[in-house]
Amino acid sequence: MPLLSYCIDEFLEFKRAQRLSRWTLLDYETVLRRFNREIGDFDIDHIERKTIAHYLASLDLSKKRVKNIYTALSSLWTWAVEMGYCTVHIIRQIKPPKPEKRPILPFTRDQIMNMLASTDASKEYTRPGKRACRNRLKTGVRDRAIILLLLDTGIRASELCGIKVKDIKPHGIYIHGKGSKDRLVPISETTRSALCDYIGEQKDIEKYVFKTEQGNVLSRDALRLIIRRIGDRAGVNDAHPHRFRHTFAINFLRNGGDVFTLQAILGHETLDMVRRYLAIAQTDINGVHQRASPVKVWGL
Structure with a gap:
């Protein structure tokens, strides 16, 4: 079986052929090269699950960043299994970290x-x-x-x-x-x-x-x-x-835009993130309504 470093080189070449953005390619390379340096260069099929789990646990990074690293490693192993370089997708044996949901704080x-x-x-x-x-x-x-x-x-x-x-x-x-x-x-x-x-x-x-x-x-x-x-x-x-x-x-959204147009402008594949924005905008709308409703203002 090939060494991890060889697999990383081949995987990155495969990703370049997919015409990914230069930022995505750079992120893949940064993550995988660092992983290779930290754990050493072994046959990829001989790398154990506990080695990867220990590596992920040792990272002093945000949960979101660790999740991104997990995803990059998973993508590498998916490719390696498809190429016949690995017999088992060991990344799938590790529970992915859950990124924290940071509060959304817009500028005033x-x-x-x-x-x-x-x-x-x-x-x-x-x-x-x-x-x-x-x-x-x-x-x-x-x-x-x-x-x-x-x-x-x-x-x-x-x-x-x-x-x-x-x-x-x-x-x-x-x-x-x-x-x-x-x-x-x-x-x-x-x-x-x-x-x-x-x-x-x-x-x-x-x-x-x-x-x-x-x-x-x-x-x-x-x-x-x-x-x-x-x-x-x-x-x-x-x-x-x-x-x-x-x-x-x-x-x-506060100014009357609709969620589907917003999704298209932002380039989101799903409405999940847009719904979070909508929830914040809706809270704002509810607050304004409580202050401005004629029923409330006129004391009816």
Whole structure:
């Protein structure tokens, strides 16, 4: 039977042939290479269930991340069994971890306004004998476009990083989603204008729209850092790209959008996550009704 390292190489090649997104491929490779380093290089069919269970238990990561690692390992073993490299799918003998359901906390309007106002300049600072001042940031136009696009569409971090110039169309943006599933997502005129302002100031823009200050294609980690720094300057705690997705979804429903359109825009295969957003929006609607109902207000 082949070694684990050989199987990982072949599995990744198999996944590349499936035309998965570069972020999905990178995640597979990161997870599996680390697993290989940690447990050693053995014949894949000789790796025991307790070895994998011990590895998963040793990870000091969130439950959601451990579940993702479990899924990647399961995918590897599924492929290995199909190829005849393994006789037993031992991952299925391990109960998958249940990810915790984190509370969904959207940004408020004031937080968004403060973040937009914090894209152009650094935090205020004071030098000895000088007045307090702020430095103008070169990335202000880019960062404003990023915030508006995330808020206007609810797209994922990886989807924003993967936007190419050719994806921007008159009626929206083609988003390259999970599982190589593309969808056309509409954008507002305000967001389109912000994007045009950013693209217009780029001298060497070619394939991908969003770049770092060094001219490299923006990665998910770089995007998270950008949003965190903007949040820090704006006094907004726990600012991260996915929180914009929550904010878009909940406000879309609060403002009269329907769940099926929201599902299509977000690129969800099922309504499960959309129902969580709907529950939050419905709570908000119920609260407003209690305050605004004529029966309540008129004391009938």
